[in-house]
């Protein structure tokens with residue numbers, strides 16, 4: 001399905017640059033060893049602003065939950081309806097959630113708690129975005 005281009009900002013740029021290199025990185029606070037997503041200027045747990053790093057992830061996760069969009073608000077996606085919007089939790093931290101259309105998985109055939117792995121798909125402006133596909 002077609003995808004809207006993403007415009008990285010200063011804070012999220014490392015995330016998007018990694019995506020263009022087919023890598024998933026998540027912001028990590030070195031002071032309290034805690035991941036957070038989306039990235040913020042400071043750690044929401046300890047308030048650190050100077051010990052935030054970008055940590056490579058395994059790219060494996062699980063489907064936490066999902067919905068099927070039949071009549072969404074984004075016009076450019078209307079021709080692709082209905083489509084999945086799944087909530088993915090990362091292997092490293094089930095508190096980190098990402099969203100996926102689960103390319104290749106038909107609507108209403110989404111295995112809840114199924115395993116997924118990250119893939120990267122180019123959007124309209126060439127920026128790659130993480131997506132997830134179901135694995136056995």
Ligand SMILES: [Zn+2]
Pocket residue numbers: 029030031032033034043044045046047048
């Ligand atoms: Zn912290």
